[in-house]
Amino acid sequence: xxxxxxxxxxxxxxxxxxxxxxxxxxxxxxxxxxxxxxxxxxxxxxxxxxxxxxxxxxxxxxxxxxxxxxxxxxxxxxxxxxxxxxxxxxxxxxxxxxxxxxxx
Numbered sequence: 001x002x003x004x005x006x007x008x009x010x011x012x013x014x015x016x017x018x019x020x021x022x023x024x025x026x027x028x029x030x031x032x033x034x035x036x037x038x039x040x041x042x043x044x045x046x047x048x049x050x051x052x053x054x055x056x057x058x059x060x061x062x063x064x065x066x067x068x069x070x071x072x073x074x075x076x077x078x079x080x081x082x083x084x085x086x087x088x089x090x091x092x093x094x095x096x097x098x099x100x101x102x103x104x
Contacts (some may be wrong), residue, residue, distance in 0.1 A: 067096050
């Protein structure tokens with residue numbers, strides 16, 4: 001029951017934040033907020049990706065971190081070489097599986 005109340009509170013807060021821009025008569029956010037908004041997306045993406053690469057299983061270990069970093073580097077190289085998302089994703093997946101098996 002407590003979890004449901006937390007979810008309802010979070011949903012209400014998110015709705016209130018989004019509705020606040022609709023209620024205010026200004027078509028653009030205030031200047032301090034407008035300066036910060038372009039940095040929110042990259043900050044959130046970094047907060048998600050960096051821990052997943054450095055500690056994929058909750059701790060920094062050679063067998064967990066190296067395959068994740070190699071797969072990320074491989075995906076980047078394949079994306080820049082072929083400009084194809086499926087090639088980058090499947091190539092990185094193959095590299096991650098191969099290096100994971102090598103580090104076992």
